[in-house]
Amino acid sequence: MSHPAVNSQAPEEAVTPSTIWIEVGDLVQYFEASVRPSGIQRVTFEICRALHRADDGAGWVRFVRRSGPRHLETVSWTQIEQAFERITAPAPPVAAAAARPDAEQTADGAANGIGPGYEAEPDGRALLASGLRLQGAALRGLLGLPAVAGAEALELTRRRLHRQQLAGKTGSQLRFEEGVPLQQVARPGDSLLVLGSPWFINDYAQTVRWLRDDLRMRFALLIHDLIPIRRPEWCDRGVIISFIAWHRGVLPLADQIFANSRATAGDVTRWAREIGLDLPRPVQAVPMGTGLGVAVLPNARSGAIPSGNAAPEAETGLSDLPEPGSYVLFVSTLEARKNHALLFRVWRRLLDEMPREQVPTLVFAGRVGWLVADLMQQLENAEWLGGKIRLVRDPSDEELLALYRGCRFTLYPSLYEGWGLPVSESLALGRPCIASNRTSLPEAGGALARYFDPDDLDDACATIRAVIEDPEGLEAWRERVAREFRHVPWSDSAGIIRSAMDRLDAEEAGP
Numbered sequence: 001m002s003h004p005a006v007n008s009q010a011p012e013e014a015v016t017p018s019t020i021w022i023e024v025g026d027l028v029q030y031f032e033a034s035v036r037p038s039g040i041q042r043v044t045f046e047i048c049r050a051l052h053r054a055d056d057g058a059g060w061v062r063f064v065r066r067s068g069p070r071h072l073e074t075v076s077w078t079q080i081e082q083a084f085e086r087i088t089a090p091a092p093p094v095a096a097a098a099a100r101p102d103a104e105q106t107a108d109g110a111a112n113g114i115g116p117g118y119e120a121e122p123d124g125r126a127l128l129a130s131g132l133r134l135q136g137a138a139l140r141g142l143l144g145l146p147a148v149a150g151a152e153a154l155e156l157t158r159r160r161l162h163r164q165q166l167a168g169k170t171g172s173q174l175r176f177e178e179g180v181p182l183q184q185v186a187r188p189g190d191s192l193l194v195l196g197s198p199w200f201i202n203d204y205a206q207t208v209r210w211l212r213d214d215l216r217m218r219f220a221l222l223i224h225d226l227i228p229i230r231r232p233e234w235c236d237r238g239v240i241i242s243f244i245a246w247h248r249g250v251l252p253l254a255d256q257i258f259a260n261s262r263a264t265a266g267d268v269t270r271w272a273r274e275i276g277l278d279l280p281r282p283v284q285a286v287p288m289g290t291g292l293g294v295a296v297l298p299n300a301r302s303g304a305i306p307s308g309n310a311a312p313e314a315e316t317g318l319s320d321l322p323e324p325g326s327y328v329l330f331v332s333t334l335e336a337r338k339n340h341a342l343l344f345r346v347w348r349r350l351l352d353e354m355p356r357e358q359v360p361t362l363v364f365a366g367r368v369g370w371l372v373a374d375l376m377q378q379l380e381n382a383e384w385l386g387g388k389i390r391l392v393r394d395p396s397d398e399e400l401l402a403l404y405r406g407c408r409f410t411l412y413p414s415l416y417e418g419w420g421l422p423v424s425e426s427l428a429l430g431r432p433c434i435a436s437n438r439t440s441l442p443e444a445g446g447a448l449a450r451y452f453d454p455d456d457l458d459d460a461c462a463t464i465r466a467v468i469e470d471p472e473g474l475e476a477w478r479e480r481v482a483r484e485f486r487h488v489p490w491s492d493s494a495g496i497i498r499s500a501m502d503r504l505d506a507e508e509a510g511p
Contacts, residue, residue, distance in 0.1 A: 031083040050494035069206040073179035188216035205249030220256040225418025234337040263440035289490035324406035327361040335369035420444035
């Protein structure tokens with residue numbers, strides 16, 4: 001049951017204490033900018049939906065959006081759900097370009113700047129980072145660091161607006177109704193829960209202090225990763241500075257911290273110890289649901305996924321893809337942390353050591369991101385290993401599902417993750433996955449995935465080659481994945497969060 005739409009003309013009726021107010025401001029910003037949500041925003045939405053369903057109109061879960069340090073206003077679940085459905089609706093079928101070392105691809109690459117100075121297609125975090133470059137200029141100046149030119153942020157904004165114009169979205173962005181100020185409806189003992197990633201808002205700590213000191217509310221948040229802190233070499237400098245400042249300001253104010261994996265929970269605990277922060281309670285790991293992305297598309301789970309019978313091009317028009325069953329798949333934005341460079345070296349070695357016809361094509365599926373200009377140039381120089389490596393840029397959900405259906409298995413060699421959605425997504429769709437053994441990935445893949453050291457070329461080559469050369473073993477592995485993979489409902493995630501928030505109530509109530 002959905003909450004009624006917010007009426008800006010009259011205050012909402014008072015709610016009972018211990019309401020969980022979920023702050024969805026960053027999610028709303030994605031909706032209003034007509035930007036498709038990234039993995040974090042999808043996770044936020046799914047947990048919100050699961051909590052809303054568990055509430056079933058009782059009123060212990062409500063939603064607010066922040067627009068200023070002391071300005072939070074209610075927003076109805078109906079608006080959030082409708083906006084999400086609109087922004088994630090399938091786009092009209094279009095032919096996606098698969099990168100190949102031929103004249104057409106070279107021309108396309110030149111037009112899009114592939115190679116030195118390529119024009120990256122920014123993902124959600126990168127789009128937010130573009131705004132940070134302007135917001136954080138003063139802070140960087142105080143720290144004596146070189147300011148990042150505002151022209152870069154303006155150029156990113158220009159590109160985004162241009163893409164929206166091409167898609168016919170400009171002028172039709174979503175707009176949310178004005179809601180009721182939080183201070184009119186919240187009660188002492190209520191909680192504000194942040195599930196998204198508002199770390200780009202540099203005055204967020206002011207909001208939390210106001211909630212705690214003036215409204216006598218509690219504060220809890222879900223942390224998705226600490227990559228800019230633990231592995232800053234893979235991040236934009238402005239992101240690093242803003243991310244650290246935000247977490248140093250906000251974490252000391254948290255009554256409860258959640259994390260999307262045991263690995264992330266460990267990162268948060270260790271960093272808190274390093275900066276001398278005494279957490280009031282242990283960081284609570286929350287299991288991530290498997291119903292996300294392409295795994296929830298219609299017919300995604302209906303029966304066995306074809307192992308080469310149904311051609312992806314029949315569903316998506318991707319006629320330039322390799323034949324089904326002839327390729328392996330790596331789904332990820334191209335960025336240094338994801339370790340595409342390792343697979344480039346693996347495939348070169350496989351081609352040196354095996355007959356060419358026995359080496360499957362390696363398909364990269366994702367947008368071109370940050371810190372990969374050298375890799376893109378190397379791929380161009382090597383002519384994409386004669387077509388044995390290909391790039392499918394920014395595939396839609398439907399295209400991605402077809403790619404999963406046509407692959408032999410998937411790879412995920414990332415050096416650092418908060419969770420590892422493509423690993424669990426692959427298994428949810430019945431495709432075996434060979435992944436890095438770092439951070440949270442063994443949690444995402446469990447006993448059904450296989451692992452290698454992402455810093456060890458020999459280990460990666462041996463692990464991948466063993467699967468390529470054992471088709472019968474691969475088929476048995478695929479059958480085991482289809483038989484044993486356990487889908488995790490988002491209600492499990494919501495249940496862990498609700499239980500932890502109930503414990504806060506019980507602690508405050510006392511014996």
